[in-house]
Amino acid sequence: MYTYVTKKMQALAILNAIEDSSWMDAYRISVDTETTSLNPYEARLLLISISTPSDNYVFDMTKLSVAMFKQVLENPHIIKLGHNLTYDYKIFYHHGIALQNMHDTMITDRLIHAVGYKMGFSLADVTKRRLGITRDKSIRDGFINKTNSFFSEEELLYAAEDTSYLHPIYEQQMTEMKKLGLMRVYQLEMSIIAPTAMMEYTGVYVNKDLLSQMKHPFEEHIRIANKALQDLFIAHGAADTIVFSKDGYYCVNTNSTQQIKDMLARVGVNIPTLNVKDVQRWELEQKKSKKKKTDDFSYFDIIDDEEIANAIDQYPGVENKYLRALGFLKGARILLNTFIYGILDRIDNTTGRVHPSFNSLGAMATGRYSSTRPNFQNIPTDKKLQLLGLGAYSIRNCIEASQGKRIIIADFASIELVILAALSNDQHLLEEILRGDVHTFVVREVLNYKDITPQNKKKEPHKFWRDAAKTLSYGIAYGTTGRNISETLNVMLASQGYKITPQDGDALIAKWYSLFPTTANYLNANARKAVLDGYVTDAWGRRRNWDRSTFIDKWKRFAAEREGKNAGIQGSSATMTKRAIQLFWERADKTKARMIICVHDEIVVEADEEYTEQACALLKEAMEQAIKEVLPNVAHDVGKYEGTSVDPKVSVRYDK
DNA sequence: TGGGTTAGCGCG
DNA sequence: AAAGCGCGCTAACCCA
Numbered sequence: 001m002y003t004y005v006t007k008k009m010q011a012l013a014i015l016n017a018i019e020d021s022s023w024m025d026a027y028r029i030s031v032d033t034e035t036t037s038l039n040p041y042e043a044r045l046l047l048i049s050i051s052t053p054s055d056n057y058v059f060d061m062t063k064l065s066v067a068m069f070k071q072v073l074e075n076p077h078i079i080k081l082g083h084n085l086t087y088d089y090k091i092f093y094h095h096g097i098a099l100q101n102m103h104d105t106m107i108t109d110r111l112i113h114a115v116g117y118k119m120g121f122s123l124a125d126v127t128k129r130r131l132g133i134t135r136d137k138s139i140r141d142g143f144i145n146k147t148n149s150f151f152s153e154e155e156l157l158y159a160a161e162d163t164s165y166l167h168p169i170y171e172q173q174m175t176e177m178k179k180l181g182l183m184r185v186y187q188l189e190m191s192i193i194a195p196t197a198m199m200e201y202t203g204v205y206v207n208k209d210l211l212s213q214m215k216h217p218f219e220e221h222i223r224i225a226n227k228a229l230q231d232l233f234i235a236h237g238a239a240d241t242i243v244f245s246k247d248g249y250y251c252v253n254t255n256s257t258q259q260i261k262d263m264l265a266r267v268g269v270n271i272p273t274l275n276v277k278d279v280q281r282w283e284l285e286q287k288k289s290k291k292k293k294t295d296d297f298s299y300f301d302i303i304d305d306e307e308i309a310n311a312i313d314q315y316p317g318v319e320n321k322y323l324r325a326l327g328f329l330k331g332a333r334i335l336l337n338t339f340i341y342g343i344l345d346r347i348d349n350t351t352g353r354v355h356p357s358f359n360s361l362g363a364m365a366t367g368r369y370s371s372t373r374p375n376f377q378n379i380p381t382d383k384k385l386q387l388l389g390l391g392a393y394s395i396r397n398c399i400e401a402s403q404g405k406r407i408i409i410a411d412f413a414s415i416e417l418v419i420l421a422a423l424s425n426d427q428h429l430l431e432e433i434l435r436g437d438v439h440t441f442v443v444r445e446v447l448n449y450k451d452i453t454p455q456n457k458k459k460e461p462h463k464f465w466r467d468a469a470k471t472l473s474y475g476i477a478y479g480t481t482g483r484n485i486s487e488t489l490n491v492m493l494a495s496q497g498y499k500i501t502p503q504d505g506d507a508l509i510a511k512w513y514s515l516f517p518t519t520a521n522y523l524n525a526n527a528r529k530a531v532l533d534g535y536v537t538d539a540w541g542r543r544r545n546w547d548r549s550t551f552i553d554k555w556k557r558f559a560a561e562r563e564g565k566n567a568g569i570q571g572s573s574a575t576m577t578k579r580a581i582q583l584f585w586e587r588a589d590k591t592k593a594r595m596i597i598c599v600h601d602e603i604v605v606e607a608d609e610e611y612t613e614q615a616c617a618l619l620k621e622a623m624e625q626a627i628k629e630v631l632p633n634v635a636h637d638v639g640k641y642e643g644t645s646v647d648p649k650v651s652v653r654y655d656k
Numbered sequence: 657t658g659g660g661t662t663a664g665c666g667c668g
Numbered sequence: 669a670a671a672g673c674g675c676g677c678t679a680a681c682c683c684a
Contacts, residue, residue, distance in 0.1 A: 273664090274664070275663070275665080334664080334677085334678075335666080338665090338677055368674065369675095372677090373677095376667095377668070377676080378666040378667035378668085378675080378676070381666095416668095476672090477673080479673070481672070484672055555669090555671080570673065574674095600667085
């Protein structure tokens with residue numbers, strides 16, 4: 001049963017009645033919008049569906065004005081239920097309405113489930129799972145690009161049902177969250193819907209011309225590296241057929257892992273996989289068995305462009321010259337296709353900006369944000385471009401503050417070890433991190449390299465050891481194994497002439513654990529908890545869950561142990577960032593400063609030039625307060641030491 | 657032809 | 669045989 005509302009007087013009467021109910025404790029309505037587009041700048045509002053706990057209304061927005069909804073939707077005493085409210089927030093904001101007091105049934109279900117495997121969270125999925133009702137999504141899809149203003153009985157009923165289901169879903173969710181101790185993180189998640197929606201709505205200014213200028217040099221690098229590989233395979237007799245086209249000739253599609261592996265086998269390089277990690281593993285084996293070289297040639301003999309030949313020659317990671325050229329080619333290709341064409345294609349026609357989606361529980365197992373279309377959490381650093389011999393260009397520098405504004409970048413510097421130490425309440429580790437230099441300590445005590453001092457730690461060869469110590473400590477926070485850490489360290493320390501066996505790796509982890517037994521206990525306890533209880537929690541009670549029935553497979557169990565060690569750390573880090581986002585949202589002038597990107601432990605804000613100083617201060621304050629609230633046992637030290645102080649940087653672009 | 661998966665690589 | 673955590677995107681590949 002629902003009421004189809006087309007007349008202004010009728011609509012006002014209904015909205016007034018809802019407003020009158022707001023004196024009730026925790027009075028709630030559910031809200032949904034049907035629009036012609038998912039882009040808030042283009043979307044035409046077709047229907048607004050509202051359900052109270054007892055009645056369903058479908059408002060025909062082709063006949064009614066959205067302004068009359070302002071009072072109800074902004075009323076802080078009325079809870080607004082919705083599925084994926086980030087979207088509805090943007091739609092209403094575009095019409096001058098800022099939703100208040102939201103309960104998002106999609107985010108809440110993600111929070112409750114929080115598992116490491118793929119699960120559906122569309123309204124249809126949640127309705128099916130919780131109420132056993134199957135929904136036909138095709139009716140909803142019919143609203144997109146709708147040109148007329150006639151609504152069928154079926155469409156109206158569908159809209160009304162959608163909102164009516166949200167009430168029983170809400171009741172289930174609240175009961176479950178209270179039982180699971182999730183209320184604190186739930187409040188946090190709901191409070192960042194608005195800043196998340198506004199981050200998407202605001203978008204990021206990208207200098208189109210600057211980014212476009214990068215196409216040609218990247219294409220040249222790719223063309224030359226590709227030609228070099230073709231020539232090599234042909235010269236070494238690996239080519240069956242050579243195809244000639246207007247762009248030159250080729251014997252293999254260098255994009256195809258399968259074809260490349262076949263070609264490599266023909267020139268004597270028999271390798272199972274081509275990713276860097278496996279290649280490094282394979283190369284170590286080759287060295288051990290003293291196989292004779294199959295790549296006895298120079299890039300300078302086959303590549304005319306000296307600079308590119310040199311860049312490939314210097315490209316780090318792997319030794320074998322076929323594989324190195326291939327790695328170089330793949331690196332250049334991903335940058336061109338994903339980040340240059342990919343971002344250019346996403347510049348919005350209406351705003352001239354790029355509007356990525358930020359999914360506040362995209363990393364649904366851990367609590368971190370994810371970013372899509374495009375992903376703004378994996379923009380290459382300038383170092384990557386330098387390695388490709390393209391250091392004259394920068395993708396990050398194409399992301400600019402718009403006219404009269406500034407970009408502010410602030411991150412929690414190396415917060416994960418602080419979190420690990422604080423969660424473990426390991427006074428010794430905290431002491432080393434906060435008042436000393438834990439990596440230098442690990443160099444001396446675990447790696448047994450004694451020449452390092454606080455003064456020379458940034459100079460070679462001491463820096464090598466410090467980097468290795470850093471890798472070991474972070475590896476431990478990720479639940480690394482002896483075998484893995486030995487391989488990683490072998491690559492890092494190869495130039496120093498050191499070799500580490502998997503057994504040595506085990507010994508390093510054991511030594512690290514023996515120096516910080518309290519932290520070791522925390523990590524091992526969480527590994528056990530993941531397996532025995534099927535969940536672990538972060539500092540504010542955020543849970544990550546595992547399906548314990550899979551643990552009869554010991555490899556699944558081992559994976560859960562590693563994940564269990566890391567989940568509390570990564571979850572707490574996400575909680576900290578989100579708390580900072582909320583505090584900044586509460587305190588900053590939203591018309592003068594807005595978050596535009598969030599990369600896990602980094603918050604990027606675009607602010608009016610004259611408001612920059614104040615925005616920096618507010619951001620620093622919000623982030624440092626977040627550290628204190630998430631890690632109360634280090635609150636006393638916050639702001640005093642490198643690991644617990646935040647130092648926002650101001651620029652006209654996203655440079656880091 | 658179209659959807660789902662895999663391999664590889666970008667970031668924290 | 670499987671072995672560091674968390675993500676998303678592109679091209680190739682696989683199958684219907």
